[in-house]
Amino acid sequence: MSPLHRLYLAFVLVALHLLLAACGDGTTSEPPPAQTAIATPDPRLATPQPVLAEVSLLIATPHPMPVPTVDMTATPDSFALSHCTVVSRSLNLRSGPDTDYPVIRILAKDTELTLQSLNQEGNWIEVRIKNGGQVGWVNAGSQYINCNIDPATVRINPVDDAVYVRVPSGEFTMGSDNGASDEKPVHKVYLDEFWIMRTEVTNAQYKKCVAASVCAQPNNDSWDKPEQANYPVTHVDWQQAKTYAAWVGGRLPTEAEWEKAACGTDGHISPWGNDAPNDQLLNYNGKIGHTTEVGSYPSGKSPYGVLDMAGNVWEWTSSKYQPYPYQADDGREELTGNDSRVLRGGSFYGDEGYVRCAYRLNNYPNGRPYDVGFRVVSPGS
Secondary structure (H helix, E strand, O other): OOHHHHHHHHHHHHHHHHHHHHHOOOOOOOOOOOHHHOOOOOOOOOOOOOOOHHHEEEOOOOOOOOOOOOOOOOOHHHOEOOEEEEOOOEEEEEOOOOOOOOEEEEEEOOOEEEEEEEOOOOOEEEEEEOOOOOEEEEEOOOOOEEEEOOOOOEEEEOOOOEEEEEEOOEEEEEOOOOOOHHHOOOEEEEEOOEEEEOOOOEHHHHHHHHHOOOOOOOOOOOOOOHHHOOOEOOOOOHHHHHHHHHHOOOEOOOHHHHHHHHHOOOOOOEOOEOOOOOOOOOOOOOOOOOOOOOOOOHHHOOOOOOOOOOOOOEEEEEEEOOOOOOOOOOOOOOOOOOOOEEEEOOOOOOOOOOOOOOOOEEEOOOOOOOOEEOOOEEEOO
16 A cells, blocks of 8 residues: 555544544533423324433433443333433444444434443443344433433333333222213222333334244234334234233233223323313324324323323223223133223224223224224233
């Protein structure tokens, strides 16, 4: 190689180094972005972002995260405890916990991460890009990463990367005096603490179970298309839903658990309260004519932060369709038999009468409708 070629190569390497330094590890002197800078996404956007502001903690320079230096996935029920998002500019993902390690990827703004562990000093975070992506290390003192690290409020299941939210133990009022006859009588039901998926199971999540040779394929031609990855899985029967729930370490919600997670303990008509539905709160009444990506309507969240509990797709529950009052020990929660099972939540097709929290529909367990999906619950720990 000629001296001129060597000089040119050195110049290129220096330029590349300066470019990576500009992207940086979040240790520049620029002021950190305000927590309120993360705007709620338009519900029509193709890739809506999760809303976890209630448990958000912005990691400020120069202090390391005040959490134990242990593997964060080694927790009860095999749930990880943290979800992180790159909130500004870009962030270097390195192969090890120090700036001496090479940059293996530059993370763009809004990249979603799952926290895996910390190094011994607690100043570098090991993260995994959401949905089974690349693993690497980021600076814990970075002003460009926002992590939700409260295990009392949010958990992430490492099997399918599903976000779960906590529903505390206690009584709630089940049923409605203003609804159909099968919603009566209104009665009190006590439930232990449980955790419920924040959204319905997606095609991408269900695809992992199919790839593991555990779940049967949905009865449609679009479930494995990349553009449908973040849409709720449909055309699955009750047994398929139950199989998936067991595969990720959970089960289907009882209809009592579903109703409490949807409307809380204040007797609300809908997850967002008592206001009439509108197209900013949910996908319903045939206005769009098909399902939308999960989490597209953050304004319609329930009191516990659960999304999509009204509209989009009906959801299987574990419960047999039997008259009220609800009693978990009267046979309705037996998992055998061909009895009809309760569906909740309404769908993209149904009108406002079907999307009330208390409304009950039912279907035979071998049915695989185009507008039925499901979500999973896990017991409290």
